[in-house]
Amino acid sequence: MTADSSVCLIPAGSARVELRVVNSRFIGSAAPAATVENAKAFIAAVRAEMPDATHHVYAYVIGHGSSTIKGMSDDGEPAGTAGRPVLSVVQGSGLGDVVVVVTRYFGGTRLGIGGLVHAYGDAAKATLAALPRTEKIARRSLRVTIPYAAYEPVQRLVVVHRGTITHTEFAADVALDLSVPEAHVTALIDALRDVTKGRMTVTTMVLR
Template sequence: MLTMHSRYPIPAGLSRADIRVSNSRFIAQATYTPTVELAKAFIAGVREAMPDASHHVYGYVVGYGASVTAGMSDDGEPSGTAGRPVLAVVRGSRLGDVCVVVTRYFGGTLLGTGGLVKAYGDAAKAVLAELPRKEKIELSTLSLVVPYALYEPLTLLIASHSGTVDAEAFAGDVQLQISLPVDQVAPFRDAVRERSSGKIAVTAAAL
């Protein structure tokens, strides 16, 4: 199945930032979470590592752009003062598949609604500023049967569309299983059709 966004930026690791506001300590952590289950596992891991903290606020997105699943929690802070600003920063980062958890150790001074919104938002911004990034490329797995006479030209065509050959079987013809970036599938099919005069079909592989 082709996705709306075949390439988008994601975290390339884990980052941590620590800020202090009016004696309260805010420890923010961020990482790559491509599923809701992994986001929840990351949040649970932070809770387990710092069980004595006052709050573990989080915001996450799975997917990218308009096609995302998002989650957030104020974790006991006044409604709308914690999870919402963290999630707003996450959404504004233009990253996909990312979870931010901001852990607060209460320092005895009440920050008020505006102070909490700013503190949690600043902590989320700080940790995302430190987060390494890379590009996620969605791949499609395809099959094609190639006459020996076209084997070499087709392998060059695969490479020119940023693809890789995952498996080969040599019989009467050559059976290939390949991986291509999703956004290269349509132009690759067109190129194969032109190169083979329509004799080679490119189909989704049975995995």
């Protein structure tokens, strides 16, 4: 089932599922991956954990919608029989920022093209079905400059509005880099304006 396209879903944890097809073992592993580097690190970790496996087929989707980065590998299986079916399952799941590795231990019986496609696809489906999910919250980065006297009240307001202070600079005034859930941005700016009596500026506002 494909998730509602208006909701950005990401893994809330990891999952591992094992299927047996004829005499082969297919071990699916999935995890969050906010970047390609995260995905590659997870793939390398699975390889290191099971170095004696026959294949480590993988697929990942970073981001959501039109801004996704995709990757896959058949890892020695016949072209199109492994990585592509796994990627198809991942794309159909509605998840972003996710990596799936399907590890195969060959059991001595060849499955054929169709058998491989089904086995890898089924392993990916079972793994994603076991994967906990959460909604990805859109956040906005703000740089706010405030008087020193407002520093402590502003810290409290940021927490109330579920934001975080990612960087602080102390100069003539205090400059704060904030990461704030999109839904809280307007209310937070209004609250900052009130607590500083208008003596604040928002110098940058970048979506991420």
